[in-house]
Each structure stands twice: as C-alpha cells, then as structure tokens.
Amino acid sequence: MTDNNRREYWNTNLRYLLTLLSVWFLVSYVFGILLADTLDHIRIGGFGLGFWFAQQGSIYVFVLLIFVYVRLMNTLDRKFDVHEE
Amino acid sequence: MDTQAWTFLIVGASFALYIAIAVRSRAGSTKEFYIASSRVSPSVNGMATAADWMSAASFISMAGSISFMGRDGAVYLMGWTGGYVLLALLLAPYLRKFGQYTVPAFVGDRYYSQTARVVAIICAIFVSFTYVAGQMRGVGIVFSRFLDVDINTGVFIGMAIVLFYAVLGGMKGITYTQVAQYWVLIVAYLLPAIFISFMVTGIPIPQIGFGSTLSLEPGVYLLDKLDGLNEALGFTAYTSGNKPMLDVLFITAALMVGTAGLPHVIVRFYTVPKVADARSSTGWALLFIALLYTTAPAVAAFARTNMLETVTNKEYSAAPEWFGKWEKTGLLKFNDKNGDGRIQYVKGTEQNELTVDRDIMVLANPEIAKLPNWVVGLVAAGGLAAALSTAAGLLLVISTAFAHDLIKRNLKPDLSEQGELTAARIAAGLAVMIAGYFGINPPGFVAQVVAFAFGLAAASFFPAIIMGIFSKRMNREGAIAGMIVGILFTASYIVYFSFIDPASNNAQHWWFGISPEGIGTVGMILNFVVAIAVARFTPPPPERIRELIENIRIPRA
Numbered sequence: 001m002t003d004n005n006r007r008e009y010w011n012t013n014l015r016y017l018l019t020l021l022s023v024w025f026l027v028s029y030v031f032g033i034l035l036a037d038t039l040d041h042i043r044i045g046g047f048g049l050g051f052w053f054a055q056q057g058s059i060y061v062f063v064l065l066i067f068v069y070v071r072l073m074n075t076l077d078r079k080f081d082v083h084e085e
Numbered sequence: 086m087d088t089q090a091w092t093f094l095i096v097g098a099s100f101a102l103y104i105a106i107a108v109r110s111r112a113g114s115t116k117e118f119y120i121a122s123s124r125v126s127p128s129v130n131g132m133a134t135a136a137d138w139m140s141a142a143s144f145i146s147m148a149g150s151i152s153f154m155g156r157d158g159a160v161y162l163m164g165w166t167g168g169y170v171l172l173a174l175l176l177a178p179y180l181r182k183f184g185q186y187t188v189p190a191f192v193g194d195r196y197y198s199q200t201a202r203v204v205a206i207i208c209a210i211f212v213s214f215t216y217v218a219g220q221m222r223g224v225g226i227v228f229s230r231f232l233d234v235d236i237n238t239g240v241f242i243g244m245a246i247v248l249f250y251a252v253l254g255g256m257k258g259i260t261y262t263q264v265a266q267y268w269v270l271i272v273a274y275l276l277p278a279i280f281i282s283f284m285v286t287g288i289p290i291p292q293i294g295f296g297s298t299l300s301l302e303p304g305v306y307l308l309d310k311l312d313g314l315n316e317a318l319g320f321t322a323y324t325s326g327n328k329p330m331l332d333v334l335f336i337t338a339a340l341m342v343g344t345a346g347l348p349h350v351i352v353r354f355y356t357v358p359k360v361a362d363a364r365s366s367t368g369w370a371l372l373f374i375a376l377l378y379t380t381a382p383a384v385a386a387f388a389r390t391n392m393l394e395t396v397t398n399k400e401y402s403a404a405p406e407w408f409g410k411w412e413k414t415g416l417l418k419f420n421d422k423n424g425d426g427r428i429q430y431v432k433g434t435e436q437n438e439l440t441v442d443r444d445i446m447v448l449a450n451p452e453i454a455k456l457p458n459w460v461v462g463l464v465a466a467g468g469l470a471a472a473l474s475t476a477a478g479l480l481l482v483i484s485t486a487f488a489h490d491l492i493k494r495n496l497k498p499d500l501s502e503q504g505e506l507t508a509a510r511i512a513a514g515l516a517v518m519i520a521g522y523f524g525i526n527p528p529g530f531v532a533q534v535v536a537f538a539f540g541l542a543a544a545s546f547f548p549a550i551i552m553g554i555f556s557k558r559m560n561r562e563g564a565i566a567g568m569i570v571g572i573l574f575t576a577s578y579i580v581y582f583s584f585i586d587p588a589s590n591n592a593q594h595w596w597f598g599i600s601p602e603g604i605g606t607v608g609m610i611l612n613f614v615v616a617i618a619v620a621r622f623t624p625p626p627p628e629r630i631r632e633l634i635e636n637i638r639i640p641r642a
Contacts, residue, residue, distance in 0.1 A: 001639065006635065006639065009639065010638055010639075013638075017174050017175070020170075020174060021170070021174065024167065024170045028163045028167050028337065029334060029337070029338075032159060032163055033159075033330060033333050033334055033337065034330065034334075036156070036326075037325075040324070040325075044296070045293075045296040045297055045306065046295070046296040046297060046298070046306030046307055046308040046309060047296040047308065048324055051156055051308075051324045052296070054156060054159035054162070054163065055151075055156070055158070055159050055162055055382040056292060056379055056382065058162075058163050058166075058167070059162065059163070059166045059375050059378055059379055060375070060379070062166050062167055062169060062170050062371060062375070063368065063371050063372050063375050065170050065174075066169065066170060066173040066174075066364070066367055066368035066371055067365075067368045069173060069174055069364065070173075070361070070364045070365045070368055073178075073361070073364060074361055077361065077640055077641075082639050082640050082641045083361065083640060083641060084358075084359040084360060084361065084640055084641045
C-alpha cells in the first residue's frame with residue numbers, strides 16, 4: 001500500500017468516525033439531556049420525546065451507528081484492498 | 086410445585102448446563118486459555134460479551150435504581166450502552182489488529198515501557214477486583230432469598246461453579262458458558278416484563294407498553310399516571326429529573342468512557358478472527374445488551390406503579406405475602422411511626438414509614454405482579470447467570486494480568502507455555518478465593534467502589550489507548566504522566582467523599598456540582614491534557630512504534 005493510499009484510507013475512516021460520533025453525541029447528550037425538557041413538549045404516545053431519547057431512543061441509535069460503521073468500513077477495506085479473507 | 090421447588094429445579098438445571106459446557110471446552114494452550122485462540126464468531130462473541138458485561142448490577146439493581154430515580158436513571162441506560170459505540174469505532178478493531186492478549190500488553194508495548202505496563206496491570210487488577218466482589222455478593226443475595234440458604238453458603242456454591250469452569254476452560258470455556266448464561270438471563274428478564282406489560286397495558290412489548298395507556302383506566306397513559314402518583318406522595322414527577330444537568334452529563338460520560346475502558350470488555354474483542362469481526366461483534370454485543378437495556382426502564386416504570394398502588398396507605402396486616410418474605414431479608418423495612426397500622430410511603434424522612442431496597446424491584450416483581458411460581462425460579466436463575474458470567478470474565482482478566490503481563494512479560498520471560506498455563510490457572514483459582522472473601526465480608530461500600538471502577542477505567546485506560554492509536558506523537562512520558570495524574574485525581578476525589586469526609590458528600594461541596602460518580606470524566610480530560618502537554622516537551626516515540634501504529638490502523642497490511 002502506498003503512503004498516499006494509506007493516508008486516504010485513514011482520512012476517510014476519520015471522516016466516518018467524526019460523522020457517526022456527532023450523531024452519537026446528538027442523540028444522547030443533546031436530545032437525551034441538554035434539550036430533554038424542551039423536547040418533552042413533543043409527545044409520542046405516553047412518552048415525552050426527550051424522555052424517550054434518554055431511556056429508549058438513544059440506545060436504538062447506538063446499535064444502528066455501529067452497524068452503519070461496520071458496513072462503511074467493510075466497503076472501504078475492500079476498496080483499498082486491505083480486507084482480511 | 087411451589088416456588089422453592091421450581092427455583093431449585095431451574096437453578097440446578099442451569100448449573101448442570103454450565104458445567105457440561107465447561108467440560109466440553111477445556112483449554113489446552115495459553116492462547117486458548119486467554120483468548121479462545123481467536124476463533125469465536127462475531128455474533129457468538131457478541132452474545133458472550135453481553136453476558137460478560139451485564140452483571141448482577143444490570144440484572145438485579147438497575148431497573149430498581151431507575152424506578153427510584155425516574156428520568157435520571159437514563160445516566161445508566163445511556164452510560165452503559167453508549168460506550169459500545171466508542172468501543173466499536175475507536176478501540177476494538179485496532180486492538181484486535183494489535184493482537185496481544187490484554188490491555189496492559191497494548192499499553193506496555195505501544196509505550197515501550199515496563200513502567201507503563203505495570204501501571205496498567207495495577208489498574209486492570211484493581212478495577213476487576215472491585216467489580217468481582219459485587220458479583221459474588223449478588224450470588225449470595227439470590228441464594229439466600231430464593232433458596233433459603235445462608236448467604237455465605239451461597240457465595241461458596243457460586244465460587245465452586247466459577248472456579249470449575251474458569252480454571253478449566255479459560256476464555257474458551259467462559260465464552261461458551263456465557264452464551265448459555267446470556268439465554269438464561271435474557272429470557273428470565275424479558276418474560277416477566279412481557280407478562281406485566283401485557284397485564285398493565287394490553288401490549289406485550291414492554292418497550293412500547295410503557296408509553297401506552299392503561300388497560301384498567303382507558304385513555305390514561307401509564308407514565309402520566311406514574312407522574313401523578315409520584316407527585317401526590319411528594320416525589321418529583323417520574324419523567325422529570327432531580328439531578329443537576331451538568332452532573333447528569335458528567336456521569337453519563339464517565340460511564341460511557343469507563344465502559345469502553347474496562348479490561349474485561351476490551352479483552353473479548355481479541356477472541357474473534359478478524360478486524361472486521363471485531364467491529365461487527367461490538368454491534369452484536371450492543372444489540373444483545375439493548376434487549377435488556379431497553380426493557381429495564383419499562384420494568385422500572387411498571388414496578389414503581391405496582392409498588393405504589395400495592396402499598397400506599399394500605400393496612401399493614403393486610404399486606405401481601407411477598408411483603409413479609411422480603412421483610413425477613415431486611416431489604417424491605419416498615420416502621421409504623423404514627424401507629425395507625427397503615428403503610429405511609431412518602432418523600433421525607435419524618436413521615437415515611439417504608440424503606441425499600443432498590444434490589445427488590447426486579448427480584449420481587451414477579452411476585453408483586455402475581456406471576457406463576459416457575460417465573461420466580463427463572464428470575465433467580467437469571468440473576469445468578471448475570472453474576473456468574475461477569476465474575477468469570479473478570480477472573481480471567483485478573484489471571485491473565487498476573488500470569489501473562491506480570492510474570493511472563495515482566496518478571497520471568499523464559500517461562501514455558503505449560504508453566505504459564507499453570508500459573509494462569511493458579512492465579513484464576515486465587516482470584517476466586519479473594520473474590521469469595523469479599524463476597525462473604527463485603528466492604529461496606531460496594532456502591533462507591535463501582536463508581537471507582539468506572540472512574541479509574543475512564544481516567545486511565547481510555548485516554549492511553551485512544552492516544553496510542555490516534556496519535557503517532559504520543560510517547561511514553563506523556564502516557565505515563567497522563568495515566569498517573571488521571572488516576573490520582575479521580576481516586577483522591579472519590580476517596581475523599583466516600584471515606585475521609587462522607588458527611589460532605591453532597592452537591593454543595595462537590596466541585597462545580599460534579600458527583601464522585603461523574604468525576605472520572607474530569608480525570609479523563611486531565612489525563613488527555615497532561616499527556617499532550619508532557620509529550621510536547623519530551624522526545625517522540627522511536628521509529629518502530631510509529632510503524633506499529635501505521636500497522637494497527639489498517640486491517641491487512
């Protein structure tokens with residue numbers, strides 16, 4: 001692998017990380033804590049939205065985020081031919 | 086059959102299963118003993134990780150804590166799941182590529198320093214012992230309540246079981262036993278929750294049920310009713326928080342980062358064959374964990390409603406059977422202060438007559454909801470599965486840290502393979518004894534020491550590993566200085582408020598209102614800052630370390 005490829009692979013990875021971790025931060029710290037009281041004015045069934053993110057929604061999003069990362073990286077690994085057989 | 090018979094039957098059957106699995110998967114080499122030869126499939130490893138991770142605290146205590154904390158309980162829900170995102174994205178794949186057996190091995194090699202290795206060994210052992218003591222205690226509680234045996238006898242039985250399969254099978258035995266334990270604990274957790282959700286709301290999915298309306302009072306949402314009940318007794322509404330927002334932020338962060346830094350969780354990702362597997366395995370682990378973690382807040386809300394409706398202002402003499410049973414264990418206490426023969430459960434110490442230990446909420450829930458006897462037995466088996474699986478994982482970390490990191494890599498590098506395997510088994514055996522000792526003579530501060538474990542993991546390992554992967558400039562001096570400052574700061578803060586001056590352990594005296602539970606976040610930030618500052622003024626790492634970093638960043642190179 002050339003140095004250029006190496007750098008590109010790593011930078012793409014870092015970009016994925018940054019994007020996904022922003023979502024991670026948003027659903028837990030922002031929706032579940034910082035803006036929870038405001039979001040609680042929006043109701044889905046018996047849940048205030050802030051309460052729902054704090055006790056349910058953030059966890060679902062966490063699971064999704066990991067599997068999205070898995071897919072992105074599997075594709076990236078193949079593109080740069082660094083995947084393991 | 087009565088509850089007792091069912092409990093003996095189900096618990097006995099589950100133990101027989103664990104032992105049968107252990108006998109089938111004995112370890113023959115150190116590689117099998119430490120990391121199951123890296124031959125575990127990602128989903129199986131995910132399941133084992135879930136059982137390893139979900140401890141007696143998750144199974145027995147968490148829903149109870151949430152039911153008393155209301156919305157603030159989210160610190161545990163988000164804190165103990167969000168760390169897996171960090172693990173999958175920032176740690177697991179790179180550590181898998183690095184491919185040693187343990188966290189201290191990574192820290193020692195990456196920072197080319199025996200000092201760093203020893204600091205990491207001490208942290209790993211301390212964190213694991215703190216944690217394992219709590220598990221043994223959990224085993225004792227379940228035994229004494231459900232099987233009517235003495236707590237100490239219960240701890241001995243638990244020790245014998247763990248000793249058998251951890252010492253015999255190492256990681257290989259533990260992994261497959263944990264898969265069985267996952268099934269036992271998840272079924273035991275979900276089944277009563279589904280029953281109760283269906284009874285209360287008519288919807289059998291607890292995650293949806295607790296946001297729905299009540300069967301008995303059409304049009305009234307469960308959570309609205311619970312808010313009302315709470316407020317009528319002087320408590321804060323269930324869905325609004327009590328804790329200051331800053332503290333909630335810091336606790337959540339400390340638990341997330343601590344999770345990602347816990348050695349017994351990290352080591353599980355060495356057991357899969359490939360880097361890509363380490364990523365997906367983390368996803369599987371969180372999916373299996375999420376099944377319980379999204380059910381727990383529902384259980385909490387149902388249990389709280391049930392309890393308030395069952396006991397509030399009821400005649401003590403007419404209290405249900407489970408009430409008396411739990412009074413005997415001392416986890417439920419009634420003191421008729423105003424002598425009217427009724428149970429007053431309200432906020433404030435003067436009028437309140439009922440003290441409820443949070444551990445009861447899950448264990449007594451099936452009885453409170455009048456579920457069949459065998460469900461109660463299943464819950465007992467589930468609690469034991471949760472405690473035993475976590476204990477085994479922790480014991481393995483302790484024995485690997487001793488036999489591999491300390492003896493083989495530090496003190497006696499010429500130790501033979503067979504000698505190391507024997508050392509690992511002896512270490513595991515000794516660790517079980519010490520854990521059992523703490524289970525029988527619990528330090529009176531189990532709750533605080535758990536905060537300790539997370540705080541230390543957050544303030545020591547997490548920054549050291551992250552910088553080890555993502556910075557080529559981070560060197561030995563920086564990492565060691567960062568870890569030491571992080572640990573000392575976090576430890577002194579917790580020790581001060583828990584042991585030296587417990588009277589001042591309140592928001593008024595905390596720095597910026599950050600509780601000891603959340604202080605690990607500050608320790609982590611300090612670790613990063615100190616490490617980066619020190620690394621600036623000290624020589625960069627040698628060329629071979631830069632190559633090592635290049636190498637771990639790419640799955641196949």
